Amino acid sequence: MRFIHTSDWHLGRLMHGEHLTEDQAYVLDQMKLLARDSRPDALLVSGDVYDRAVPPPEAVALLDDFLSFMVLDLDIPVILIAGNHDSPSRLQFASRVLAGRNLHVFGSVCLPRSVTFTDSHGPVHVYAVPYAEPVSVREVFQNDEIRDHDSAMAALTDVVVAGCPADERTILVAHAFVAGGSPAESERPLSVGGAETVDASRFRGFHYVALGHLHRPQSAGSPRIQYPGSLLKYSFSEADHSKGVNLVEMDRDGHCRVERIPLTPRHDVRRIRGLLEDLLKHPDPHKNREDYLMISLLDVAPILDVMGRLKDVYPNVLHIERECLAPGVQNLEGRTDHRKINDMDLFAAFFSQVTGSELDPAEAAAYGSIVTDLRMADREAAET
Numbered sequence: 001m002r003f004i005h006t007s008d009w010h011l012g013r014l015m016h017g018e019h020l021t022e023d024q025a026y027v028l029d030q031m032k033l034l035a036r037d038s039r040p041d042a043l044l045v046s047g048d049v050y051d052r053a054v055p056p057p058e059a060v061a062l063l064d065d066f067l068s069f070m071v072l073d074l075d076i077p078v079i080l081i082a083g084n085h086d087s088p089s090r091l092q093f094a095s096r097v098l099a100g101r102n103l104h105v106f107g108s109v110c111l112p113r114s115v116t117f118t119d120s121h122g123p124v125h126v127y128a129v130p131y132a133e134p135v136s137v138r139e140v141f142q143n144d145e146i147r148d149h150d151s152a153m154a155a156l157t158d159v160v161v162a163g164c165p166a167d168e169r170t171i172l173v174a175h176a177f178v179a180g181g182s183p184a185e186s187e188r189p190l191s192v193g194g195a196e197t198v199d200a201s202r203f204r205g206f207h208y209v210a211l212g213h214l215h216r217p218q219s220a221g222s223p224r225i226q227y228p229g230s231l232l233k234y235s236f237s238e239a240d241h242s243k244g245v246n247l248v249e250m251d252r253d254g255h256c257r258v259e260r261i262p263l264t265p266r267h268d269v270r271r272i273r274g275l276l277e278d279l280l281k282h283p284d285p286h287k288n289r290e291d292y293l294m295i296s297l298l299d300v301a302p303i304l305d306v307m308g309r310l311k312d313v314y315p316n317v318l319h320i321e322r323e324c325l326a327p328g329v330q331n332l333e334g335r336t337d338h339r340k341i342n343d344m345d346l347f348a349a350f351f352s353q354v355t356g357s358e359l360d361p362a363e364a365a366a367y368g369s370i371v372t373d374l375r376m377a378d379r380e381a382a383e384t
Contacts, residue, residue, distance in 0.1 A: 007046035007212030012059030046212030047083025047175030185237035207254030
């Protein structure tokens with residue numbers, strides 16, 4: 001069996017105010033060509049299809065165009081799940097009708113269901129586990145022991161493994177943060193207080209695990225547990241990433257050969273550093289000036305209209321850093337950036353500054369519970 005594994009499209013995303021819909025369409029067109037040429041048995045999309053619960057119309061139109069091409073023009077089945085950015089109920093609208101045309105959409109949490117394919121060696125069962133808050137999984141299973149993402153995933157995968165046919169191949173499509181994975185700045189935390197990670201052992205028994213959430217392509221504890229990474233670079237912390245999709249071939253025994261297929265962006269995301277005059281007079285001839293850029297300036301003296309002058313040479317400058325405004329800092333990577341500190345650490349620092357004492361475990365747990373409840377309320381409000 002051959003399939004394409006992709007995730008974290010974030011359709012409708014803005015980056016420093018720049019709409020990325022045309023950039024997303026550009027790489028999705030490359031995925032269409034890959035599907036046409038490689039003729040996979042299925043396309044697996046592991047969540048965060050949209051960037052927010054209520055996507056803009058152009059993002060919805062882009063998804064409609066892509067899925068129509070895959071399912072109607074190429075006759076390739078698609079299995080697509082909700083991620084933590086998606087609205088489960090909106091994403092799975094008309095899913096029972098669409099399943100009749102081999103577009104299988106899984107939004108809200110429920111007992112895992114499978115879609116079965118057959119190749120020359122027999123059946124392959126693909127189980128879909130969309131992203132779900134632990135409280136939602138706890139309600140489905142009526143189990144008060146489910147308190148975090150790890151115990152929630154354990155409950156879901158235990159049901160799947162117990163019901164898997166013996167000696168038949170299985171694939172799991174899920175959206176989770178596996179412990180030990182390498183995150184990126186542009187990923188929204190799944191929870192507060194360190195309860196978001198899932199142990200890789202929860203996926204024991206599956207021949208391939210098609211994960212979404214982490215934007216850097218990587219395996220997670222085993223070559224059979226894979227993140228393909230995001231569709232594009234969605235922050236400057238991802239400037240060194242290589243974006244693409246996984247083209248996977250599974251043999252009769254369930255062993256998988258994973259080939260990384262790169263996607264070429266319309267505009268790369270880069271960081272450059274130097275004196276203003278050098279950057280203006282000597283742009284790198286080997287790089288595209290129209291890439292999305294963060295420029296770190298080494299100048300100490302005040303500069304008039306710095307953005308306007310840079311845009312004359314680099315039209316897609318999105319952010320400028322002045323290193324002289326960070327005393328004692330020698331380079332960008334050495335800076336402490338509050339945007340990269342998680343919610344719990346920010347609150348702990350605030351608490352310490354205001355009260356003069358450190359946050360104790362009970363107070364940290366109370367804060368994490370309140371923030372999780374607020375996020376759940378926001379998601380529910382967005383879906384009404």
